[in-house]
Amino acid sequence: MLSFIKLDNIPVLPKRENNLNKFSTYLVSSNSTRGLTLQWKYLPVLQRNIKLYESRHEELSQFFTQKDKIVEIVNFWRKVVLNESQLLADWEPRNKTQLACEHLASYFEEKCYWAAKNLCNGAIDSWEEYFVIARLLIYNPLKLREILAKYQNSYNANLETYVSQVLINNIKFSAEINRFSRWRLLYKKSDLELQEALKVLGIVEPEITQIIFARKYFKQVYLMNKVKNPARSTGKKWVAPDEEDFEKSVQYYNVEKTLPRTPHEVSANSTNVTAKQIKDWMEICIKALENYPKSILPKFSLEALQSEGFEARAELQTEMADVEWEGIFTTEEIRDSRDELVKKVNSVLSEKLQVMKSDHQKILLLYYGLGLNQQQLAAKLKINQSTISRYLAKSTIQLLETLAGVSQSQAWVKQYVDKWLCREYKAPVHSDLIQAALVSAVKKLASEEREILQLYYGQTKEEHKIANINIEETTRRLNKAKNHLQEKLIGEINIWIKEYLEKWLSQHYKYLVKSAIKNASKSGDEEMTLEEKVSFLERYVQN
Template identity: 65%
Template structure:
């Protein structure tokens, strides 16, 4: 028994040493597989490296400590002071989220304490649990609120910070293990798709496998919830037990039944092979390894108010989509994209300059001041139908000008064919064009989707598809051609919508800039408070004087 324990304990991967202070305060532990054996390595966090170099350059006290490699404890105490800075004073050169970065530097430094606390506990406990112990410890140090609670109680007269943190982590791991608070399967169940995707990417998993794994976890969670978490025989508060073969088998059944539906992710449908219980189990294990490895993904949810009180920088996850000219161009060259954007600006400006004065005035009042058609008609003494015709005519002129640059009719056919042949398996959903194609494929009838999946997803030739589906070879060729043409038409329709959105945004920004320029000139003359009527009069005067 002793020999077996020693063998297990010695199998715990060795943690490589960190060479210098830069690494000690800017890296985190990464679990990897090398020759089918678990291994540990240090992964860099560029944002932390940049912050360390910034303080080394700008902060004399920090620079004096940083140049000595035996000053790790002193540097940790430096970041503790920064984290506890109640005044929230920020020097001109310091980042606005310096408190947040201070906690991240401390968490990085305490990674080694997490490892040794977990490993040393295995001497007196089950050595098979060291990964679980390590994850428990890391979850604690990467929670800034909990870490602050720990550091507040630290007394430098009693022990150095390394010893204090190690003892704290050891006690925390023991407590968590004894009361069964922690479970690898709970970690997998609780994390959001966004966190898991982030962790999988860092772990080295790429598309289309990421989409397959996320889809698999969806059904695993449903089965696990019913069979294990909500099982009447389970005592509330007890540790979440590991799933069994029946759970994985049922998850695989659900996965295979749902993967053919239009609601399934494109990557899942494109992968024709049925998954097995073993595949689901392997995927879930990969998820757990990824979540345990990547600290940004093991961060628990915490109160935004608490973070803000501690000076943390809160970033909204809501992003407003922007229609950019680059998204509707056929080129992939960055410099050419910039050229096209500039060309669009130039051509649209020229078109506006060439319009009649009445057309330009209507566009200005409509986009620059937000007047509706009725307000425009009343102001200009015209019928509303006339205003509508002016706006439509002007817009068509501008749309035609953009269309001469984008020329979708000339490149869409080739793009669709190339995309089907090379990127059908793993489309880039953040790319507007590829996302539009995926959306169009989901709306195809089942037979068309199936043929596309076999031809482009499985690489099956038309003869084999005809035989498998019991359809004539002629009909298969016809459906493939018809489907490709349909995708081309749908993409062109989407591009036309994007062009309209782009033009709308461009006109609003163009006239906003112009009116602000006019008002700025008036402000210089002492006219700061202007009513709407005065603003319109000033801009109209500019137009009349041909300064516009």
């Protein structure tokens, strides 16, 4: 990575030596003792894509080896962007069009720099603002495609000059009516974009959720006090908020954070935030969002783009976050352990079914295998419906008891809850089914139980330092809250076990019915009526 210092108020644009760099790097800024500098940073996914085409596309490969073929390379990616319906070669990536947009955006980074510099009159603040405006346009795949589609070879200017003029016009338009404001940027961006921008900036949970929650109420106050203020003329710049706006925002935040619908990461910390903290958080948001164009390609998801109305094809992500289980399993071991558990469940359930009474087996087979309801079963088997219901309930209870013996939730739930409270209470992993259940359970606890958890695990206060509560009472409340969490988690696990059993029985018996009927008739089960199927399956169970 090469960097260059500025010679005047505007940082110097580093050179990109070859065609590969011109279509696979993007600008990042950094502050040093010598002032603001710019650097070209490689984007691995774009480098890999170029290498792929160099090895498989003979014509494009030749373009990349010749410095004077830059126009041909630009036109190649432009045609890809504008012809989304084209057939893919077997070696081409499925997100070919998206990558083509990214190659062109990388190339037009220089045009953004020069468009901003030509309009800023040497003022560094203006240059930074104009540069962000230009990049927001280039990195919007829909806008970029629109620019490319409007360009025609009949124009007197070439494509690069045309794009430069579009950027200049866009900057002039935004700057002339003062629409582009850092506070407008903060207000307009979606929660998904802000969440990912904060992650790129290095902010982590639970602060990310707290910041997004704070912005929600800041936006409400800012909209009414500043944007919708009758004193503000339409089209004028979105002015900076004042201290009163932050004071009002913090009032909403501190009141709303105690409500059940509030995100757990917010309610887990009972400490009231201050107006200064809200202000600092909003400045962090702006900083993260101003870096959004610099990070959109490698970091931002399809969901974040779509939340802004964009349409783009995202590169498939095959990596999944593995949940650490007591820190003793590798990813492969976790997978093996899970597979062994599935095999064990299949085995014990199958064995339990085999030793059930034939009447119970018959009802289960017809109920889950053919999908007959209790009323239909009663009519077909000439048995009272209450008997059918009793048989099903008894069979289900036996199977649930068998599954409960496998899961042994009573044995591990207490230890899991204790570890979760200590490790993940302030920033739970919502994608983890058990942790999500615990977050939901916390919200259903009594207010004094939630409060003690917030003080002890949210603020990590020691027992003897919790105000107005002695150690014995603190211990009692903590144990009570933990016991309730354990009970609720076990209840949720029992619901999961029941749902799992229903799905397992349905899949098991449907497969059994299909196989049995297929073996009985060469032409398939279409030749059997429902009555014939019932009669056949009754005999099948007896045998």
